[in-house]
Amino acid sequence: MAATDTFVKHRPGAVGRQHWVKKKDKRVSLRSKRWHVLEILAKAEEWTSLVELGVFTGPTFFHLLATCKRMTVIGVDTYALPEGTHLEDGYTDYGRPDMDQLRRLVTEQAAKYGDRARLIIADTVETAATFEDRSVDCVFIDADHRTERVLADFDAWKPKARKWVIGHDWHWDTVKAAVMARTDKPTLFPDHVWGIRV
Numbered sequence: 001m002a003a004t005d006t007f008v009k010h011r012p013g014a015v016g017r018q019h020w021v022k023k024k025d026k027r028v029s030l031r032s033k034r035w036h037v038l039e040i041l042a043k044a045e046e047w048t049s050l051v052e053l054g055v056f057t058g059p060t061f062f063h064l065l066a067t068c069k070r071m072t073v074i075g076v077d078t079y080a081l082p083e084g085t086h087l088e089d090g091y092t093d094y095g096r097p098d099m100d101q102l103r104r105l106v107t108e109q110a111a112k113y114g115d116r117a118r119l120i121i122a123d124t125v126e127t128a129a130t131f132e133d134r135s136v137d138c139v140f141i142d143a144d145h146r147t148e149r150v151l152a153d154f155d156a157w158k159p160k161a162r163k164w165v166i167g168h169d170w171h172w173d174t175v176k177a178a179v180m181a182r183t184d185k186p187t188l189f190p191d192h193v194w195g196i197r198v
Ligand SMILES: C[S@@+](CC[C@H](N)C(=O)[O-])C[C@H]1O[C@@H](n2cnc3c(N)ncnc32)[C@H](O)[C@@H]1O
Pocket: 034, 052, 053, 054, 055, 056, 057, 058, 059, 060, 061, 076, 077, 078, 079, 080, 081, 090, 091, 122, 123, 124, 125, 142, 143, 144
């Protein structure tokens, strides 16, 4: 069964292919979060690796490490707000945490997962150059939400993915513009998750 069979077509008129989770499926519901969507796809397709661009406090990163025990999860985050970043750019929805402290906490917790967890403290686009093409099953884009930055992440990382490029915050106009510049048929999942099978 294809992983997306888990999701059923709900709104044929919507832009792209709108997929929602079968209500009777106990594993996920319409209230599912991005990490549940990724977990289901990862298990169904037996992913062994995922790169998350933008880790922040790590709800997705740590959920995947805890639930997908055969998967290596690589997180990339600068843990620094770039110059000229504003509230609406997607960084500071959760307040302005001390990014140094956050980096330390996430690094400390990641160490508990040994080799399966890797945290790269660097810019997402610069980091892409250090990966071989088709070297990871999925790339999850959730870093800088400005259109040109989502496009830069997409273009730098798509060649690195074997199965999916997935991202968060489809409901942001800036993100939607970037995704629609690369495909007119993204697969849409709960929690404003968009995806493109490569
Ligand atoms: C929206 S948060 C990530 C949320 C996380 N993916 C989740 O599921 O909860 C965005 C993160 O991206 C990071 N970020 C933004 N631009 C970046 C860049 N160019 N390179 C690396 N990290 C970046 C920020 O530091 C921030 O922690």
